Amino acid sequence: MEKKRNGSRRKEKFLHNLLAAVLWLCVLLPLILCIILFVKVGSLEKELKQVKEINAQAAPGSFEEELKTMALKAEKEEAAEEPGQNDAEGSEQKTETVKKEETKEETKPEENKVSVPSPASVYTDGKKHVYLTFDDGPSDHTLDILELLEDNGMTATFFCIGKTDEHSKEMYRRIVEGGHTLAMHSYSHDYGALYASAKSFKEDFYKIQSYFEEVTGVKPMYYRFPGGSSNTVSKVSMKKCIKFLTKQGVAYYDWNALNGDAEGKVYAVKDMLKRTMDGIKAYQCPVVLMHDTNAKERTLEMLPKLIKKLKKMDAVVEGIDENTPLVQHIKVTDVVK
Numbered sequence: 050m051e052k053k054r055n056g057s058r059r060k061e062k063f064l065h066n067l068l069a070a071v072l073w074l075c076v077l078l079p080l081i082l083c084i085i086l087f088v089k090v091g092s093l094e095k096e097l098k099q100v101k102e103i104n105a106q107a108a109p110g111s112f113e114e115e116l117k118t119m120a121l122k123a124e125k126e127e128a129a130e131e132p133g134q135n136d137a138e139g140s141e142q143k144t145e146t147v148k149k150e151e152t153k154e155e156t157k158p159e160e161n162k163v164s165v166p167s168p169a170s171v172y173t174d175g176k177k178h179v180y181l182t183f184d185d186g187p188s189d190h191t192l193d194i195l196e197l198l199e200d201n202g203m204t205a206t207f208f209c210i211g212k213t214d215e216h217s218k219e220m221y222r223r224i225v226e227g228g229h230t231l232a233m234h235s236y237s238h239d240y241g242a243l244y245a246s247a248k249s250f251k252e253d254f255y256k257i258q259s260y261f262e263e264v265t266g267v268k269p270m271y272y273r274f275p276g277g278s279s280n281t282v283s284k285v286s287m288k289k290c291i292k293f294l295t296k297q298g299v300a301y302y303d304w305n306a307l308n309g310d311a312e313g314k315v316y317a318v319k320d321m322l323k324r325t326m327d328g329i330k331a332y333q334c335p336v337v338l339m340h341d342t343n344a345k346e347r348t349l350e351m352l353p354k355l356i357k358k359l360k361k362m363d364a365v366v367e368g369i370d371e372n373t374p375l376v377q378h379i380k381v382t383d384v385v386k
């Protein structure tokens with residue numbers, strides 16, 4: 050009798066435990082799934098934010114919004130014009146055979162080639178190669194930036210604009226003498242004037258290239274489009290600008306990492322540093338966009354901290370040269386076949 054009762058009690062206890070385990074599973078499993086989804090959504094939101102910020106970088110400000118509509122209209126007009134064009138501008142759109150013959154006649158082949166560097170040649174040392182770039186200079190901070198880099202055995206690229214005061218001229222020379230890369234970022238940096246037509250773009254290019262050569266004795270061969278190659282504010286087709294630069298043997302660089310110093314929002318130094326490092330970690334060959342203007346004090350403040358981190362990573366920090374893999378929002382190989 051007693052045995053039987055014990056047996057049914059055990060059975061009862063077993064069923065009770067089983068029920069409890071099933072109930073726990075019913076509660077725990079959805080909870081775990083919820084946590085996983087929560088984390089996933091968080092990381093996706095972060096990615097979305099970064100993409101939005103990169104897009105905003107290409108077209109900040111209301112002035113550019115206004116130009117967007119104009120650019121769209123201009124592009125449509127240009128597309129309509131292109132097939133039948135017969136003037137000098139239109140020669141770029143002629144058939145392949147004619148184009149080839151023209152190239153032979155017009156120019157020395159060496160000058161017209163853009164050497165597309167092979168990333169493999171950079172990474173045989175197994176190290177990360179970081180390209181710090183400073184746009185819009187020179188400024189009152191340029192010398193500090195140069196000294197900071199040089200004290201740490203690093204070089205960088207300065208995408209400068211045309212300034213004629215003595216300090217700026219001294220800075221162009223100082224950049225070259227320090228072994229950095231003096232690169233072009235247009236003479237005027239005036240979106241409306243620069244991108245008004247193919248003619249205005251070309252004139253501005255010749256002006257900045259010859260000016261830098263005159264001041265420093267070195268012909269600059271690297272370019273960064275104001276607003277990047279994917280900007281939507283240009284009234285002249287960016288493909289046309291890209292073809293032109295390629296004909297000059299000039300390589301253009303956009304960026305794949307940035308510190309956010311040109312955005313409407315002012316970031317705290319530690320947030321700028323984090324954004325920069327996120328970009329640097331994400332790419333094999335990070336090209337970091339920063340700005341060298343009097344207003345960008347935070348970039349100068351961030352720089353020693355960034356340098357410290359890069360040293361810890363044992364990264365090679367150097368100026369853009371012929372071995373630097375192209376980082377382009379609109380790839381030259383998609384435009385110039």
Ligand SMILES: [Zn+2]
Nearest residue numbers: 184185275276
């Ligand atoms: Zn700029």
